[in-house]
Amino acid sequence: MGKKQLFFVIIMLLIGVKTWASTITVCKTCPIKTIQEGISQASDFDTVLVKNGTYNEFNLKINKPLTLMGEGNPIIDGGEQGEIIQIMANNVTIDGFVIKNVGTSYTSDYAAIRVIGSEDFLIQNVKLEKLFFGIYLEKSKNGMVLNNTIQGDAKDEYNSGNGIQLWYSQNIVVANNSIQNVRDGIYLEFSDFITIEHNYSGNNLRYGLHFMFSNDDVYKGNTFENNGAGVAVMFSKRIDMHGNTFKKNWGTASFGLLLKEINDAEISGNTFEENTVGISIEGSNRIVYRNNDFISNGWAIKVRGACYANTITNNNFLYNSFDLAYNGNLHDNVFEKNYWSDYTGYDLDRDGFGDVPYRPVKLFSYIVNRTPETIILLRSLFMDIIDFSEKVSPVFTPDNLVDAKPLMKRNK
Amino acid sequence: MIKILKYSFYDLMRSRWSYVYFLFYLLLGFVLLFLNNELSKAVITLMNVIIVLVPLIGTIFGVMYFYNSKEFTELLLAQPIKRSSIFFGQYLGVAGSLTMSLVLGLGIPFALYGLFESNAIWDFSLLLITGAFLTMIFSGLAFNIALSNENKIKGFGYAVLSWLFLAVIYDGLFLMSLIVFEQYPLDNFSLMATMFNPIDLSRTLILLKLDISALLGYTGAIFKQFFGTNLGVVISLIMLSLWTLIPVWRLGYKSKRKDF
Numbered sequence: 001m002g003k004k005q006l007f008f009v010i011i012m013l014l015i016g017v018k019t020w021a022s023t024i025t026v027c028k029t030c031p032i033k034t035i036q037e038g039i040s041q042a043s044d045f046d047t048v049l050v051k052n053g054t055y056n057e058f059n060l061k062i063n064k065p066l067t068l069m070g071e072g073n074p075i076i077d078g079g080e081q082g083e084i085i086q087i088m089a090n091n092v093t094i095d096g097f098v099i100k101n102v103g104t105s106y107t108s109d110y111a112a113i114r115v116i117g118s119e120d121f122l123i124q125n126v127k128l129e130k131l132f133f134g135i136y137l138e139k140s141k142n143g144m145v146l147n148n149t150i151q152g153d154a155k156d157e158y159n160s161g162n163g164i165q166l167w168y169s170q171n172i173v174v175a176n177n178s179i180q181n182v183r184d185g186i187y188l189e190f191s192d193f194i195t196i197e198h199n200y201s202g203n204n205l206r207y208g209l210h211f212m213f214s215n216d217d218v219y220k221g222n223t224f225e226n227n228g229a230g231v232a233v234m235f236s237k238r239i240d241m242h243g244n245t246f247k248k249n250w251g252t253a254s255f256g257l258l259l260k261e262i263n264d265a266e267i268s269g270n271t272f273e274e275n276t277v278g279i280s281i282e283g284s285n286r287i288v289y290r291n292n293d294f295i296s297n298g299w300a301i302k303v304r305g306a307c308y309a310n311t312i313t314n315n316n317f318l319y320n321s322f323d324l325a326y327n328g329n330l331h332d333n334v335f336e337k338n339y340w341s342d343y344t345g346y347d348l349d350r351d352g353f354g355d356v357p358y359r360p361v362k363l364f365s366y367i368v369n370r371t372p373e374t375i376i377l378l379r380s381l382f383m384d385i386i387d388f389s390e391k392v393s394p395v396f397t398p399d400n401l402v403d404a405k406p407l408m409k410r411n412k
Numbered sequence: 413m414i415k416i417l418k419y420s421f422y423d424l425m426r427s428r429w430s431y432v433y434f435l436f437y438l439l440l441g442f443v444l445l446f447l448n449n450e451l452s453k454a455v456i457t458l459m460n461v462i463i464v465l466v467p468l469i470g471t472i473f474g475v476m477y478f479y480n481s482k483e484f485t486e487l488l489l490a491q492p493i494k495r496s497s498i499f500f501g502q503y504l505g506v507a508g509s510l511t512m513s514l515v516l517g518l519g520i521p522f523a524l525y526g527l528f529e530s531n532a533i534w535d536f537s538l539l540l541i542t543g544a545f546l547t548m549i550f551s552g553l554a555f556n557i558a559l560s561n562e563n564k565i566k567g568f569g570y571a572v573l574s575w576l577f578l579a580v581i582y583d584g585l586f587l588m589s590l591i592v593f594e595q596y597p598l599d600n601f602s603l604m605a606t607m608f609n610p611i612d613l614s615r616t617l618i619l620l621k622l623d624i625s626a627l628l629g630y631t632g633a634i635f636k637q638f639f640g641t642n643l644g645v646v647i648s649l650i651m652l653s654l655w656t657l658i659p660v661w662r663l664g665y666k667s668k669r670k671d672f
Contacts, residue, residue, distance in 0.1 A: 319453075367587070367591070370591070370594065371590050371591050371594040371598075373590050373598040373602045374587055374590050374591070375635075376606055376612075376616060376635060377583055377587060377612075378619060379459070379460065379615060379619060380463075380583045380611075380612065381463070381464050381579050382580045382581075382583035382584050382587070383583070383587075385580065
């Protein structure tokens with residue numbers, strides 16, 4: 001071992017000694033009784049271990065790298081005074097707390113946990129109750145938000161906040177959280193390279209998940225259920241939506257998934273079940289829809305215009321009142337190899353594809369688009385007759401809007 | 413009246429047509445359940461059948477029975493029996509046996525497939541109630557038409573036309589008026605127009621119980637608000653009863669004044 005290497009090892013050892021973290025315990029009977037005191041006494045990379053109990057504290061500022069660890073789910077009660085925890089340093093971990101009573105304000109967005117301009121943070125096993133905003137990530141990077149439960153009690157949109165909000169943040173993983181009864185379950189604004197997976201977002205006032213101006217994000221394996229309006233993805237590029245379940249988003253202006261000004265995305269392996277509208281699309285181009293299941297929706301897909309070069313292939317359309325609603329006659333999207341439960345054609349050459357093309361836009365769906373009140377004639381004999389005649393010789397619906405190769409058997 | 417009802421009823425039972433009708437529904441019920449194996453799905457398919465077939469069969473059966481039993485009716489008229497009881501008895505005999513075939517024919521397969529343990533029971537009973545109403549209404553209309561027309565061909569023609577009008581043409585006119593007046597608020601108009609056609613009314617009633625996801629969208633809310641509440645259901649049932657009572661009343665009124 002050369003001199004240089006030996007020197008290096010000694011330096012490393014010294015650094016090791018310096019970063020050897022100590023643990024500071026906070027409890028009701030300990031010398032350190034408040035979390036605030038624990039944080040201020042800790043040095044970098046220490047662990048503050050908070051024992052079981054209720055701590056009435058707010059405005060806890062964490063401005064050095066440390067681990068705030070709860071033992072036996074200690075409760076931090078903010079007493080509706082304002083923000084509860086603010087993280088303003090890198091490498092902060094928050095684990096195992098119940099945080100409640102965040103202050104409501106009409107001028108500032110108080111959050112239970114706010115991360116400001118920090119990197120490599122980890123927030124996990126936290127339970128939030130009676131909150132305004134839940135976890136608010138602001139200009140932060142490389143963090144993780146895992147296994148948290150957010151249970152709000154939002155009544156009106158104007159005085160409620162979002163469960164998890166990301167603003168100008170990058171490379172963040174949001175996984176296995178459960179978010180209920182807030183305004184937007186998860187909200188992303190100007191946030192790129194975010195992964196959102198295996199979360200449950202339900203019973204929220206507005207959207208289960210909401211994207212605004214966020215690119216290159218992935219969300220997969222999430223369940224969105226019974227939200228005010230569903231999931232909205234707006235003004236974003238290259239979003240990958242995979243294996244999610246959208247269900248029971250019922251209501252006059254409700255949908256499973258809303259795409260507005262979305263380009264180059266991929267939507268695959270999702271299930272849309274019992275929504276008023278499965279997917280509502282507006283001004284979205286070059287999107288690939290693959291292997292999705294549309295089951296028992298009012299409308300499976302509603303195309304509102306300015307949608308070009310989309311590919312809809314290998315999906316299952318099962319028992320929807322309408323498979324497709326289309327606005328206007330210009331058509332530049334590809335429908336191919338889908339399974340349609342309404343298809344009545346035959347397959348003489350036995351290649352698995354129907355010999356007669358399927359027309360997903362019924363005349364009735366065209367009429368309902370024009371005059372919504374006519375929905376009252378749904379399933380009447382008259383409508384079946386004119387739908388049939390339109391099917392035989394299309395007059396009103398775009399005549400090139402066909403699935404030329406409809407599948408005979410449901411796509412597994 | 414009860415005696416004549418009994419005569420008509422047993423007459424129909426003997427004539428095998430009620431059995432055919434009963435067996436048809438029995439078979440339909442079993443086939444549907446065999447193919448779907450899910451009660452709620454089968455109820456939807458059944459609705460399509462009921463709102464089209466039940467009125468048609470009620471109409472044709474009513475007219476046919478009236479003309480066929482004309483000699484018997486004339487014989488009865490010679491007896492000291494009230495005219496209204498003769499015709500009401502016959503009407504109730506026809507409508508009753510048809511309703512019984514429908515309720516038993518559909519009820520047995522569904523009951524065997526576990527209707528009583530399923531939560532589709534309310535949807536199903538609503539289906540049967542509207543089916544019964546439709547039978548009553550359309551056989552009543554058929555009796556009226558047959559009573560007013562001596563000529564069998566004409567009578568049949570009018571009866572089929574009345575069915576065609578209410579099942580198909582009415583909806584066509586309804587649709588046209590909705591499209592022509594699309595600039596105006598049409599919610600109340602469409603509610604009213606639905607009320608005035610028993611077939612549309614039954615369809616909407618059942619549909620709102622079954623397949624509400626589409627109807628809930630946008631304008632559907634107002635229909636849901638109306639038909640979804642108890643008041644809406646009560647008003648709809650009152651309308652259906654009116655649809656039953658008016659032809660029956662006219663039957664009594666006309667039969668008293670007619671010269672046989």
